[in-house]
Amino acid sequence: MTLVTLRGSLRFRLLLGTLFWIAATILVAGWGLGSMFRQHVESQFHAELKTHLDQLTAQLTLDDQGRPMLAMSLSDPRFNKPFAGLYWQIDRLVSPGLPTARAVMRSRSLWDQVLRVPADSPASGEIHHHRIAGPQGEMLGMVERVVRIDELPLRLIVAADEGLMIEPVARFNKMLWLALGVLGLGLALAALVQVFVGLAPLQKLRAALGRVHRGEAQQMEGAFPAEIMPLVEEFNTVLARNAEVVARARTQAGNLAHALKTPLSVLANAAGGKDDALARLVAAQIEMARRQVDYHLARAQAAATVGLPGVRTPLGPVVDGLVRTLRRIHAGRNLDLVVQPIAASLAFRGEAQDLQEMLGNLLDNACKWASHRVEIDAAIEQDRLVIRVDDDGKGIAAEQREAMLRRGIRADQQVPGSGLGLAIVDDLARMYGGQVVLTDSPLGGLRATLILPAVQ
Known part of the structure; x- marks a missing residue:
């Protein structure tokens, strides 16, 4: 099938339009669902960091020598596992109001590493978010706040590996696009079946027309959908009228031939009893007229039926x-x-x-x-x-x-x-x-x- 034929095909147009909108819908749905899930995971990630920061703040106190300490260990066991991806650190601000600080406490998960935090000075009670490099080079999402205990300025930091956020999103996107791909394939197959089933009556209509064209039937026969039946009925009406016109034309041609042959026969009989030049001329012209009547009668009768559907x-x-x-x-x-x-x-x-x-x-x-x-x-x-x-x-x-x-x-x-x-x-x-x-x-x-x- 050539490109021009494809462009003119109703089936091709329906399939192309349907598949285009299926693909567009799948892409938009995938992008939208992926974005929503990523935003949800990011929100959960930062909410969990804030929860750990609040817990760290609640457990912070000073010992008898005025040094920072935790009244209780934080509940998440990952803080105690080296390089588990979840860390906390407490920095003492060297000069109040200045960003210069030094670490005084850190979680066991940091082992012998220290978080390098950007110079910052959040207001009291204010939480800031940053992205920093982790102890093994991974990227960490970090939250911090500054608190004062007995006029001692401390910066509390909680950080977590962004892989904890990226990996669930990647797994979700993989499953999402796999599911949407299966859905798209199913919809494409459904569209294909729908188009072929929906246009099947047109194939049946074409077959009926072919039978008429080959002379196997005088009219289009068969059960067709309600939308196509008016076309079939009109076409059959046209075929019936054409048959009537052909029959009328043949009858008129025959009547004309008969009307001409009768006076020609009379003239031939009248000239037949004589043997002069006029009689011979009349006889020759009568014979010529008869040949012309026979010839044009045959042509007229054939012309009336040439190309008539259903003739075999x-x-x-x-x-x-x-x-x-x-x-x-x-x-x-x-x-x-x-x-x-x-x-x-x-x-x-x-x-x-x-x-x-x-x-x-x-x-x-x-x-x-x-x-x-x-x-x-x-x-x-x-x-x-x-x-x-x-x-x-x-x-x-x-x-x-x-x-x-x-x-x-x-x-x-x-x-x-x-x-x-x-x-x-x-x-x-x-x-x-x-x-x-x-x-x-x-x-x-x-x-x-x-x-x-x-x-x-």
């Missing part, structure tokens, strides 16, 4: 009927009419009487010119119905074959006929998008090849 004519019965008729007509000549096996599936996409007109003229011509044998063969070649009629007569010179397909041209004026047979066949074939080709026959005479649209 099996080839075998038409050939059998024509051969039986020609055998009776030429019974006295001892002609051998041979019909090669014709598959039952071979069919002409057109009216039966048009096929009879074309094939009948070719077979009649072959029988008139044949010495002893006429052969008929048919096959499907390149999606076209190809019918070959061979005879063992004298044939026609190559330079005369093109002229034989023009109206009124006869190969031999001694042979009865109007000279319109091959012209009618060629005109009818061209109306159906086919043609007649005259070539040499393997039997020694002429091969007439009739190429017509086939029903597959």
Whole structure:
């Protein structure tokens, strides 16, 4: 399927639009949920640091020598495990109001390390947040406050490894995108199924149209959804009206031909009893008028049905009927009419009487010119119905074959006929998008090849 075809495909447009919005929704949902969870974890992380800082503040006191000490150890066991990722430290401010400080107490988790805290001087009771390097080079989130005990300024610090915050967020994002990916795949499959199921009636509609086009049905048949039934009904109405128009046109053409033939017959009878120049002129003009009526009547009847949907004519019965008729007509000549096996599936996409007109003229011509044998063969070649009629007569010179397909041209004026047979066949074939080709026959005479649209 080409890019232009894809762009014009309703199925492609629906799928593209649906998949685009599914992808956009998944991305926005993933970004939003990830951001919300990250903010929640960050909030919990800093809330936990503040809780530990409050606990450290509550346990801070001075011993008898005025040195800072903790009344009780902090409850979290990670403070006692070296490099566990959770630390506290108490700095003594060297000069009140100045950021210069030195560590006087620290958690066991720091082991022999000291937290290097940015120079800062929070107001009393105020909490500041910082990011600092940890004892093993990791990044720590830190909170601090300054308290005074008996005028002794102390800075209390609690810090924790940011990995405690980053790792849960990373695990959550991994699971989130995996879940959203599965959800997106499920939604894409659902959209695919929905589009194919939703558009399935259009495939059924196309199949019904194909049956009409191939001549397998006269109207579109089948159960369709309520949204499509009005279209089907209108289309069937158009087909019925076209059939009425064709029937009316044929009737009018027949009536016109009958109306012309009757006065022509009267004139012919009137001129038949005389042998003067006027009578011969009238007879010649009457014969010419009859040929023209026959020719244009055949064209008019064929033109009314060319391209009419739902028209299909099996080839075998038409050939059998024509051969039986020609055998009776030429019974006295001892002609051998041979019909090669014709598959039952071979069919002409057109009216039966048009096929009879074309094939009948070719077979009649072959029988008139044949010495002893006429052969008929048919096959499907390149999606076209190809019918070959061979005879063992004298044939026609190559330079005369093109002229034989023009109206009124006869190969031999001694042979009865109007000279319109091959012209009618060629005109009818061209109306159906086919043609007649005259070539040499393997039997020694002429091969007439009739190429017509086939029903597959």
